[in-house]
Every structure is written in structure tokens, then in C-alpha cells.
Amino acid sequence: MIKVILIDDEPLARSITREYLQSHAEVEIVQECNDGFEGVKAITHYKPDLIFLDIQMPKINGFEMLELIDHPPAVIFTTAFDEYAMKAFEAHAIDYLLKPFSKDRFDKALLKWFQQRGNAPDKNPQTLLQEEIRQPEERNRIVVKEGGNIRIIPVHEIQYIEAYDDYVKIFTQKEMFLKKKTMSFYEQSLDANQFVRVHRSYIIQLSQLTRIEPLEKDTHIALLKSNVRVPLSKSGYAKLKTVLGL
Numbered sequence: 001m002i003k004v005i006l007i008d009d010e011p012l013a014r015s016i017t018r019e020y021l022q023s024h025a026e027v028e029i030v031q032e033c034n035d036g037f038e039g040v041k042a043i044t045h046y047k048p049d050l051i052f053l054d055i056q057m058p059k060i061n062g063f064e065m066l067e068l069i070d071h072p073p074a075v076i077f078t079t080a081f082d083e084y085a086m087k088a089f090e091a092h093a094i095d096y097l098l099k100p101f102s103k104d105r106f107d108k109a110l111l112k113w114f115q116q117r118g119n120a121p122d123k124n125p126q127t128l129l130q131e132e133i134r135q136p137e138e139r140n141r142i143v144v145k146e147g148g149n150i151r152i153i154p155v156h157e158i159q160y161i162e163a164y165d166d167y168v169k170i171f172t173q174k175e176m177f178l179k180k181k182t183m184s185f186y187e188q189s190l191d192a193n194q195f196v197r198v199h200r201s202y203i204i205q206l207s208q209l210t211r212i213e214p215l216e217k218d219t220h221i222a223l224l225k226s227n228v229r230v231p232l233s234k235s236g237y238a239k240l241k242t243v244l245g246l
Contacts, residue, residue, distance in 0.1 A: 003046055006032045007039040007062070008054040008078060013099065017052050017078060020106045027110075036065030037150055048073050050094075050113060055079040060150070064143040068150065070180070074117070076109050139191065142170060144177040153177065155194070159208045159226055161186055163201040173226065196243050198222060198236035206243065 004027050006014045014032050021027050031042040035057050043051065053075050055062040062079075066072050080099045094116065095109035142153045153172065162169040163183050170177045187197045197203045208224045212232070215221050220237050222230040232240065 001028045002026055002050065003028055003030045003048040005030060005039070005042050005046060005048045005051045005073075007036070007042075007051055007057075007065070009034050009057045010054070013054065013078065016100075017106070020103050023107075024110065036060035036062065036068075039065050040068050040145070040150065043069055043073065049117075050074045050076065052076050052078050052097075055081055060143050060152070061138070064138060067179075067181075068143065068145040074113055076113065139189070142177075142179065144170070144179050146177065151177065155190065156205075156207075158195075158205055159224060160205065160228065160230060161195075161203040171226075171228075193243075196236070196240055198240050199231050199233045202230050202236075204230055209240075212237075212240070 004021065006017050006029060008014050008017070018029060018032070021029060030046045030048060033039045033042050037059055039051070039053070042048075051073050053062045053065070055077060056079065057065075060068075062077065066075070074094050076095045076097060078097045078099065078101070082098050094113050097106060097109055140155055142155065142158070144151050144153060153170065157172045159171045159173065161183070162171070164178065167178045167180050168183060168186065170179055183197065183200070183203065186195070186203055190203070194207070195203050195205055204222060204224065208226070210223050210225055213221050213223060215231075218234070220232045222232055222240070224230065
């Protein structure tokens, strides 16, 4: 039996998907979720083969939800936001159903997944998350999973970000959070007028910078308001001076 989860804040949308799945006896809907928080819990518990996922939802959106799952299942998007469609396909999503979609279009999407599942490796949802398809709210916050809890960190609270193997450490005034992302991702996605990558292992928020100090032999460090000393690479130092107009 193929385990499926429906994640959409619109009950009518879920009921349509549920109705379309009735003709597929090999598919079992193990859970329906109203938002991304519920989706994370359900996916962790049931480990489904496939999810039908809306993008624009309250609390956290579909992309943010996928970021919180270590091994996301295959995804078919079901959403009204067609501006994301081409980018989703380019990022190798299984399929993208634009609401309102017909039973025929739905069956084609499901058949596409069956064929890929049987004849080739599943598309990796993590590839999708690296693409530049962020929604506006994602520019202003970072969503992290902390044990069984989900935390939303406003970017203005971030002091600096540090590379940590396959993760990054995100430091606020009082806490540190781990996120399975790359430094390059945040270098590209955070506002360049607020955040500067000053070293291959560090990104700082400019508002946290108090001064730049020489170290030794043409090297420098940045001193932050929290008294943290961040090393500056030569290119990072040059970039920082440019941003500061020095």
C-alpha cells in the first residue's frame, strides 16, 4: 500500500484530492494536515511515500516545511500560485497541479510519479529547496526545528551565521540554532544590504558590527556588539569595506 499525506489549509482542496484518490485502490491517505506544522509531525510519524502539498499556507509555507524534514518524501504541489510553477519544474519537482485541476490532470501527475518511482530514482525535494523560488516572507525569517518544536527566527534578530559541517549555526543574542543549509544559500538569499559574508565560514549582520581591528600580517577581525570576534578573509575584508563605503 502506498502511503500518502495531504497538506493544505483549504478543506475543500483536500476533499477534492481525497475524492480523486478514491479511484486508486493502491493508495492510502494516512493523514490530512491543515498547515506545515501538522505536516512535519505527520511526515515524521508516518513516513509517507508521497505528499500532496500546498505552497501558501498559514504559519509556515510548503517550502519552509520541507526544509524541516531530513528525508522529505516525493512531492506533488497543489496550489493556486502559478508563478512558482516553472521554477518548481526546473527544480525537479514531481509535478505541479495548479488549482482548480481536473481528475484527468491529477491522474497524469500521479502516473508520472508511479513511472519515476518504478523506473528511476525519485526526484529529490532537497534540490527544490536550493532553487531561487523563495516566497517574500522567507526573506524575513528562518524556520528551524528544535527537538519537537518549530521556531521562527526573524532575520533582524540574527547576529551572525557560522558554517558547521553540513549545517550552519545561526546565532541570535540569546540562542544558537542549527539549520541544514549551506553558507552559499544564505549568502544569496539574505539581504545583501544587511548581511555580508566576510569569511568562507561566517556571515555577519552589519547592524551588529562595532569595529574592525587589524590582527597580524594584513589580516583583520570584526568585533560584534556581543563581543564575538569574527575573522575576516582578505576578500571578506574588501567586501566589508565596500559595503561600508570605506
